[in-house]
Amino acid sequence: MSAAVAAALPSAPPATGDVVRSLARIETRRLLRQPVFVVAVLLFVLVAATTPFSEYANADFVVTAENGTETNLDWPVLPAFALGLGGLLAMNRLTKSASRTGDVLLAAPATAFQRSLALCLVCLVPAGIALVGAAYVFVFWMVDPPIQAVAWTEFTTAQLFSIMVQGVLTAAGGPLLGVAVARWWRWPTAGAITAVGLILWAVLGSLFRDTSWWDRLLHHLSPFALVAANSETSTWIQGGSHHWRVVYLLGLCLLAALAACAHGSAGQQRRRLVRLSLTVAGLTVLALALTVLTGPEGYYGPWNPLW
Structure with a gap:
């Protein structure tokens, strides 16, 4: 009798953490x-694996004018x-397809916040792959440094470490950002437009040689x-704190995740x-200000004519 009553009662909803983990596993696959x-x-993987063996400017590298001005410090690109x-x-694309088909909902009853949070957790996959690649190349930087690379x-070693982390x-x-854009901008080509915009932004930002705090x-x-x-x-060494x-x-990563989850x-x-977004935004602006104001000013670095 008690078993029949228990079966008739509605089951307790799964815990939020269980739902998010279940959704994240599905979306990761x-x-x-x-x-x-x-x-x-x-x-x-192909470029990262071959980096220490392809035009790697260590002590044995033959520097010639034909090598151009490429540098191993460009690796975070x-x-x-x-x-x-x-x-x-x-x-x-993943976020838009999940929203259209509703396949994610098959895992468990989930709110929009839980689905967005799960998608944000999936973004740790490319970050983890980047971390492994960065660690691999950084080991070579420390064991057999590319001392003939431009700049x-x-x-310092600490600055090189921060440069690597920035790439990750x-x-x-x-x-x-792809998840956030898919949540708030439903236009089919929104992702491609955002990617092109980021490329243009990065290219334009690289044109400024920080001869003033405004340029920096x-x-x-x-x-x-x-x-x-x-x-x-x-060669011009860009100023600022790495x-x-x-x-x-x-901070930018957290703001993108918060924007996605807010939808x-x-x-x-x-x-x-x-409230959380405003707090993170304030701290992000503060970090940007400290990046600009606490680091060294830009300057011309040593130059080898063979470069």
Whole structure:
């Protein structure tokens, strides 16, 4: 009798953490099958694995004018481009397809907040891949440093570490932005437009040589910024604090995640998200200010005519 009564009663709803983890597992499997993401990962793995063996400017590297002004310090471009932009497009498509088909709802009854939070957790996948690649290359930097790379001698080990972390954060921020854009901008090509906009933003930001704090601000405002500007005759070391820039990029990642989770929220939950977003935004602006004001000013670095 008691068994029959228990069976007739409605079961307790699953815990929020269980729902989010279940959704995240489903969406992770979908991401790993997403064609854009698969191509992006293969490109990243191929270039990262061969970096220490292809034009790696260590002590044995023969420096010639034909090598151009490329530098091993440009390596963070790879995770930003392959996993940041590739992850943005992949997560944008993934989020839109989940919203259209409702396949995610098959896992468990879930709120819009839980579905968005699960998608944000999936963005840790490209970030984790970028972290492994960055650690692999950073080990080579420390064991067999590319001492003949343009501008290499201008950075401490701690600064090099922060430069690497910035590349990893772009690999997380791009996919998070893809989720947020898919939630708030339903236009079919919104993800592609956002990716192109980010590329243009980064290119324009790299044009500013920080001869003033205003130029330095415009340079570091971009989600991705190179640490040096090289030409055929000179190298310009961009000023600013690389350590505080890590905090700034982390703030941008959190803001993208909060924007994604705010879609579909209401009442007290919406108010909490708004308060949290304002707090994170304030700290992000502070980190940007410290990036610009506490680091060194830009300057011309040493130049080898063979470069």
